[in-house]
Amino acid sequence: MRFLGIDLGTASLKLAIVDEDGHERAFASVAYAVTTPFPGWAETPVESWWNALRDAAARLPAREREQVNAIGFSGQMHGVVVTDENNHALRPAMLWPDTRALDLLDAWPAPQPNPVAPGMAGPLLRWLAVNEPAVMNKTRWALQPKDWLRTALGGEVCTDPSDACATALAAPSGVWDDALIAEIGLRREWFAPLAPSYAAAGTLNAEGAKLLGLRAGIALAVGAGDTACAALGSGLFADGDALLTTGSGGQIVVVSADAPASVAGLHAYRAATDQWYRMAAMQNVGVALEAVRGWLGYTDWPSAYEDAFSAPASTHLTFLPYVSGERSPWMNPAARGGWLGLGLGDTRATMMRAAFEGVAFALRAGLDAIRLNSGPSAVVRTLRLAGGGSIDSRWRQLLADALDADLQAVDCPNAATRGAAMLGGIALGSWHAADLAVLAPSATLVASPGDDEDLALRHTRFIDLYQRNASWF
Template identity: 70%
Template sequence: MSFLGIDLGTGSLKLAIIDEEGREQCATSVAYAIDTPQPGWAEIDPQIWWRALCEAAARLPDAQRGAVRAIGFSGQMHGIVLSDAHGEPVRPAMLWPDTRAVSLLDAWPDPQPNPVAPGMAGPLLRWIALREPQSLRAARWALQPKDWLRVRLGGATATDPSDACATALADPAGNWDRELLARLGLPGEWFAPLALSYAAGGTLSGEAARALGLRAGIVLATGAGDTPCAALGSGLSRDGDALLTTGTGGQIVVLATQEPDAARGLHRYRAATDHWYRMAAMQNVGVALEAVRGWLSYEWHDAYRDAFEADAVSGLAFLPYLTGERTPWLNPAARGGWLGLALGTSRGAMMRAAFEGVAFSLRAGLDAIRQSGARVPVLRLAGGGSVDPRWRQLLADALDAELHAVDCPNAAARGAAILGGLAAGHWHAGDLAALAPTATRAAEPHSNPALASRYARFLDLYGRVEPWFAPS
């Protein structure tokens, strides 16, 4: 017996099969591209997701597919798929990087229970209501990406609290805000009923089973957003458990048994299980380091070598906010750059300042979480951008936290598979702690007064230049 996890990401679809003990047996992925028909738009034909799923499933060993008894779903959050009564999309899916609705955020005046971004379902659907009446008339359902895919497989039309609460159309527990929907001109019947992430949400249809090489009738879990699935797959199961992910952006997630208090710049969402989580979301981690590497004409090996062999320059600072910032500043207009350059500044020193600037931006997000009441002395560490031991040590020192690297390369897909096992009744909530993957201590923080001084300067610098970012 085994369980399949489907992680429907922004740029790729990943599959992972785990056995009865929660151990990964095999995994595969298929990449695809986002469409940008106009500047600031981010769309994709949902049928591309279906074809990617069929292609990825065909790469899995036949014996592993034959043993699957349940499927769970993880999905990119915030985007939206408008579909008709038969589940067919009436227009391309709109995704979280989409900024076309940035001028429509006045419908969500402060204070809000969670920060609202233009790529969330609420602002995107408001844009639809104002600009595409034909789509409005043709639509029967407004579904989250993973929910559309589950329906395509024969599952129930439903969503879960972890996805619903991140739409800007529901309260923090995921309950639809009917008054807000009416005020925005959005039909309330568009929005699927709530079900627990680990509840059974229908069974695999015969047509879908033939397309994927699986058994018809196996259980489909409702599923959850990719962030809570990654937390589950990485072993977060108790109050205070924390995870740092470093990819294109960065996220710090801290599990909580009770609903956290609202705090500016932080998200408080429902988890895939019966927990909540606080989340700090920082936009510029891998994207900023990759940009700097390109500007300085570095290969990654040389960039790490020169950056960590170079002495830190006390007068050199780098703001990494190349795409604006969410936590803690909530400033989409924020921008970045170096300050303190001199004729003798080396490439290595500039690269080192970039690593430090990214680490400081993560620390600013973690500070917001700590100020909200969570201690966070230890962080589980995941993400492809957190492998180099020198970078890990800098992160530990900057964050003042011990880092434990998680042995789980496909955390969101694994979390989705665990939801499948829960839906099938193979596991129960009390089993989750025992399913946590191995985590090895990767770095412990060292006292570094000079680094602390540079962090204080970083915060002061942002405060001084922030007025430049405001529209004229």
């Protein structure tokens, strides 16, 4: 018996087939572009997702696909797809890095149960209501990305608490806030009914079966947001378990048995199972490093890593990585990045090294907010590590030093995709909550923090420079 996990990410779609023991048997990935037709916009046509799903499925072995009995879904959080009654997208999907709704956040005055960012579904839909009323007049559903994909494959129209609570239109539990939805001029009927992430939500239709090379009629699980799926796939199930994911953005997740208290700059969301998690969400990890790599003219990542980590760390050069604003802990969408302290003696190697350090310090700012504002279970001296942007051993060591925490690489390279597949297995009844601890992947210690006083001084300078320059943004 096999289970297929589909992870609909910001820049790529990933598929993994997992067996009944929770082991990955096959994996495929296809990338696509995020388009920016105007400054601050971030969109992807849903056709790009559909084509990527087709192409990725074709790369999976037919003998593995033949044994798939259920599908689970993971998806990039916060964005929105508006569709008509036939599930046809009325415009390109709007994504979490989008900042066009920055001036429309007044409907969410502080304090909020969760921090509100312009790329969340609530502000984006408010922007559409003001700027594209013709589209909204045709709208039947406002769906999160993974929910659109599941529905296109034959699934029921629904969403789960982990995605709903990240729209800025629902309580942390995921229950829609009817009063807020009405207050900002949106229609309650646009929003899908809630169901548990692990619930069955329809079956694969004939078109989806042909596209994926699977049997029609197999079960579809509701699915969850990618962070919740990554936590599940990485084996987080006990109170205080923590995970660092690095991709386009970065997330630090700490599992909690009870609902965490509201804290400015931090998120408290429902997990894919019936737990909660506290999260610091940093917007600039891979996004910032990829931009720097291009600006400095590195044609590939190996050369960028080699240059950066062969160069001595600069005592005077600091990089603020906030090229697309920032969420945790600053909640400052107007924040901007750049090098400070640049001198004639600096090279692109020292600039690349400073970029890695700046991203590590930005992650540390989010982790420190969790440590400061959570209970004893969130001391966080060990982090499980997931995400394609954290493979190089030198980068891992820098992260461990900057975060002052042990890093344990999860022996599962595609945690969110695996978590999605597990939701499919639970929906089918093949697994239950009591099985999660047994199914947890092993993890290997890959880096421990050293006593680097110079790095600590550079971290202090980083925080000071951000705070000094925040008023300029």
